[in-house]
Amino acid sequence: MFGPAPTAPTPPPGQVGAKHSRRGKITGRLRRRLLAYRAIDFLSIHIPDHSGPGEECLLLVHVRQVVGQVHYQTCSDCAQGVITALVIDERFHSTGLANRALSHLRFRHPGLAWCSTLNMRTTPDLLRRMSIPTVPADTRCPHASPAAA
Structure with missing residues (x-):
C-alpha cells in the first residue's frame, strides 16, 4: 500500500522452467553410466564350429535387447584368450x-x-587401460583346427 509493489523473485540467468527439469550433458552421461553398471546383463554363448574351437560370444543385454557383443576365443591348452570383435551400441x-x-x-x-x-580407432586406449596387448589378426592358436582358417 505504501511504497513500491513487491516483485516476484526472478530466476537466475540461464535457468528456465522447473529447478530440476534441465538435463545437461553431465547428467545424461551419469545416467547412462549408472544404467551400464546396473541394468546390463551378461550372457555367454558358444558359437558352434563358426571359426574354430573355443569361439565364444559375450552378449550385453539391456531389457531383452542386445546392446553389445564381445567375440573371443579361448584355449585352455595355451591358457590364452583372444578378443576378436567388440561392438557396443552408440548410446553406451x-x-x-x-x-x-x-x-x-x-x-x-x-x-x-x-x-x-x-x-579399430576407439579400441587402442581401451586395450592399453586394460593391459591387453594387440596381436596381428593372422596369429592363431596352434590347437585350432586348420579347417577353421
Whole structure:
C-alpha cells in the first residue's frame, strides 16, 4: 500500500522452467553410466564350429535387447584368450561398459592371458587401460583346427 509493489523473485540467468527439469550433458552421461553398471546383463554363448574351437560370444543385454557383443576365443591348452570383435551400441559409448565387459571376461576365465586382434580407432586406449596387448589378426592358436582358417 505504501511504497513500491513487491516483485516476484526472478530466476537466475540461464535457468528456465522447473529447478530440476534441465538435463545437461553431465547428467545424461551419469545416467547412462549408472544404467551400464546396473541394468546390463551378461550372457555367454558358444558359437558352434563358426571359426574354430573355443569361439565364444559375450552378449550385453539391456531389457531383452542386445546392446553389445564381445567375440573371443579361448584355449585352455595355451591358457590364452583372444578378443576378436567388440561392438557396443552408440548410446553406451563413454559409459565404461566396454571396460566392464572385458573385466567380466577376465573374471569368467581366470588364469588366461588375454590379447586382442582389434585395430579399430576407439579400441587402442581401451586395450592399453586394460593391459591387453594387440596381436596381428593372422596369429592363431596352434590347437585350432586348420579347417577353421
